[in-house]
Amino acid sequence: MNKKEEDAIIQGQSMIMQHLQSFLIGVAIRCAIEKIVDIIHNRGVPLTLTHIAHEINSPTLNLDGLSRLMRFLVRKQILDEVHEPECNEPLYVLNYCSKWLKHDERNSLAAFTMWMTHPDSTSNFLGLKQSIIEGDTAIQKTYGVELWDFVSTNPQYNRIFNEGMACFTWSTMDAILSSYEFHGVKGTSVDIGGGIGTAINDIVTKYPHIKGINFDLPHIISDAPTYQGVTHVEGDMFKAIPPANSYLIKSVLHNWDIILNPRGDGVFDDACINFDIIMFMACNIGGRERTEDEWKAILEDAQFNSSKLSRFLRTYPLWKLTMIDASKRV
Structure with missing residues (x-):
């Protein structure tokens, strides 16, 4: 040698x-x-x-x-x-x-970190091998239920989860609102899987002509504060969603089947790969991060018109953000 x-x-x-x-x-x-x-x-x-x-x-x-x-x-x-x-x-x-x-800062990852490092979040990662070999998710192998069922029956973890998701949203909405125009959005807009309403509240606050609806599961909505111009609606998006002129789906679709660049060397490409494994372990219906071509294929299969894909990277907040505009074919 x-x-x-x-x-x-x-x-x-x-x-x-x-x-x-x-x-x-x-x-x-x-x-x-x-x-x-x-x-x-x-x-x-x-x-x-x-x-x-x-x-x-x-x-x-x-x-x-x-x-x-x-x-x-x-x-x-x-x-x-x-x-x-x-x-x-x-x-x-x-x-x-x-x-x-830092706590109590809009651009903070403190609550998100406390959720990610919570013992109930990390212990299910040990089920990765079983999940690959036997099917089901790692959280199912650890706790016997899927993520959303576990969250709904554990009030303390539900609060930590909701705070973590809101924290993640706070750290992205400033970049979205400074880079994307919502003037063309008319009437009612529904944030599907909007958590405790952080994103739709930020949008309605800046664009008060929009009537906002925050739509999520009952145990999530139960933790949501009151916002002027925003109505909280409980429900299951797989059964029915409120009628609206437009819909916002942010950091939700990866739960069920962030633009992924597996060979990229960008500042957040490693984090995206990490999240892809987290999605695999936590989400029971094909949760994953996707490449640009995979997103385009999904929109095409769902009969949406050609999408406009916008990327922007801000010093604040944390993420290399990607937004997709798509309209349903008539």
Whole structure:
């Protein structure tokens, strides 16, 4: 074996170890969200470990454990460490990654992260092999029911799920509304699978001539707040949907059969591949992320006119967004 092959083998071992331990990043980010990020943000200045420990204010705090967590977060580039001559300790500060983890911010992924890293969300991932070999979803293999049934019968998880979905919507709607014109939308518009109504409320707020309907399952609507100009309607889109002049379907169709670019090297292409596996494990009727050609084929099969596909990437919010305009053939 030559030196190049030896180096490649060692590199392969290192990659496997990193992948196996990657779950620790989600766990550490969850810890950071629950206390650390907001402490640093609220003080508005870089903080030492001593200051952070004081703000946590726990009589049983393990300072060594906190120090090692901070070192891990810095290593993973979730926090930055800075040094000042007059301070004997390193100082910790938020960076462009951790700024997405602040609570009570419109452009935040805190609630989405708390849902993704919740034990009830992660435990069903272990059913991936069974799902592939035996059929059904990973969540069915773990809990004996499908995702929407599990959510509907677990009020605490339902709340966490709804908050996570709303958080994800907040982080995309600014880009949608700044890049897409809704002036041509007339009459009533229904957001199908609209969660607690975040998206349709944002649209109606900017375009008050639109009458908004937020349509989703009863246990989702039960958590929805009241919005001016928006009516919440309970129902099942596979049985009937409210009549309207236009329909919005955002981050919904991938649940049942984001433009996917499997060989892409864009900033979010890896995340799309990750979501595709999540869709496979969680959604029981062909959930998946799709390529542009696959979306076009679906629209063609459903007898929609040629679609207009718009892409836009914003500094805020997080996603490389794609919108598809399509009208039903007459």
